[in-house]
Amino acid sequence: MRGDWTAVMPVKRLGVAKSRLRGAVPPARHADLALAMVRDTVTAVLAVCDLVVVTDDPVIAAAAAGLGARAVPDLPDAGLNDAMRYGADEVAGLTRFRAVLAGDLPALRPAELDEALTEAGDARSYVVDAAGTGTVLLAAPPGVPLDPRFGIGSARAHAESGARALGGDWPGLRQDVDTPADLATVLALGAGAHTCALLRDLGLKVACVSAA
Helix, strand or coil: CEEEEEEEEECCCCCCCCHHHCCCCCHHHHHHHHHHHHHHHHHHHHCCEEEEEECCCHHHHHHHHHHCCEEECCCCCCCHHHHHHHHHHHHHHCCCEEEEECCCCCCCCHHHHHHHHHHHCCCCEEEECCCCCCEEEEEECCCCCCCCCCCCCHHHHHHHCCCEECCCCCHHHHCCCCCHHHHHHHHHHCECHHHHHHHHHCCCCCCECCCC
């Protein structure tokens, strides 16, 4: 465990989460899929460092807390970047090394996150997603505001803000899940235990990643 780092993960309410992923599983199980991916991401992160989950969804908050994360409400209630900034700079605090990351990384291996945080070191840094245009992780050292710029073209926005791109080969960290095609890619990489269990319950044979 990295005692000097705190990760922050903002998560939308299940009722509005992952709209572009609809159709990947039966409609009645869509929220279950979103929650399973959150649980897998939380599990992987907690193997590396402390985690703050920023959410107004009581089901997500309870699931995250049950796994060992700290769940806090989204007090700014002003979108993704404000939730990240609040969780990192106010809840975790500027005295910590902080990393915000997506909550839909069901193939994330703890070793990947550990390596990314090591490479980030004392520099404000980011990890580009598998598509090459988005951001899956933004890190900041003590005393440096997070200054998140997530959204369309966030990788370029973070580069222009002075953050340094991290270049490791971390397929599970880089592969977030927004569409059914993304989910298929995750299944090829190996889904985490919660996502795996749900999809097997739906009759799909999928690989599971190790929690180690």
